[in-house]
Amino acid sequence: MGQHTVTSFDEDLEAIDRLIRAMGDLADAMVAASARSLVTSDTALAQRVVSDDAAMDAHQRELDDRAITLIAKRQPVAQDLRVVVGAIRMAADLERIGDLAKNIAKRVGAVGDGVAPRDPSHSIEAMAQAVIGQIDAAIARYEARDHEGLARLRDEDEKIDVQYTAVFRELLTYMMEDPRNITACTHLLFCAKNLERIGDHVTNIAENAYYVLTGRQLPLDRPKRDETAMAVAPE
């Protein structure tokens, strides 16, 4: 009977873990498609990202419902409870990543395919690749119960921040060169900022996963989030 209860709990938990994996895969696909649609001005692809976001929201609601039902039904304690609460938090970050990818996709029309300089959107796609690698790594290391890998992942977010600062400066120079670039570059700035924020959410996921696995919080001090807040444009 005890065995049966434990098995049911594990089964409930597996369903939740499968949802986390599905949300991680969807987040990857949405980030990749949003960056691609920006570079190729592919509004149909951008539209698909917008629809995917509805699926992401549905996944989150399902996960939340399952998690709350599980807490109510099984009344888990200690490590088991941590896993369930951790899953709720990770799902919230994945949902936000989907939101940010959707926001990038929604700017594809405004950036247009005429005036916008192509080079910065390629820099943005490179940033997107780095972000996708981080999402993948966060989910994979959580699944592998690799808490040391998760701790390292948080530090790697710094690289995304460095890329973002470079893109930010690059875009400012295009805007200064020719006022006709301003509208498109402004939208690209927001896209780059969204990718930088997706990096922050991956950091949150890594922190939560670490807490779930170890019961300990990672130390509070972490790499700075956004260096451009202090940046002034190159003259």
Added chain:
Amino acid sequence: MGQHTVTSFDEDLEAIDRLIRAMGDLADAMVAASARSLVTSDTALAQRVVSDDAAMDAHQRELDDRAITLIAKRQPVAQDLRVVVGAIRMAADLERIGDLAKNIAKRVGAVGDGVAPRDPSHSIEAMAQAVIGQIDAAIARYEARDHEGLARLRDEDEKIDVQYTAVFRELLTYMMEDPRNITACTHLLFCAKNLERIGDHVTNIAENAYYVLTGRQLPLDRPKRDETAMAVAPE
């Protein structure tokens, strides 16, 4: 004995509600100070917002710890469980609001007090006032158990989005007029965007509070988050 248990649960819950109120008040103060520091180029005030964010993070951790301990110790079900999970989610949104206010404050130095046009920063302060009103209303209506008021609040977020679109267009015209405005206006654009996002978090808080009080989700369709994603600059 049953009475005793109920009372203890209520006491635990009151402590959590007090933390939500403290976080709401701090969020208000941080948003107000960040907008003020932007208008007056007051770097000391901006620095205070940055320090306040550490207090906000500490509040969130305390709330999370209390909520998880409460779930583990009291094993609440149904409405009680909803209140606790809802508090965790509201605290996460309040913490994000603090983060966004901090991000505004960190841009005060970069905006500078020389080149930046003063008019748009006043438009931004007006936006901040509207946002502060919403934070206040969300917390007050939650405390008053006013679920109808919460449902209306979500719709009011549309007004913030309209203000944001106006500020966005205003800033683009300043950038086009004179390239020397570009750096400052770019930072102001991010500040305005952060206020718009704070409005989104208030919407989340209202949705969560509504769910806690009623057990029902508000319908999924809601006013659009950011009209400028599709906007092109005035010629």
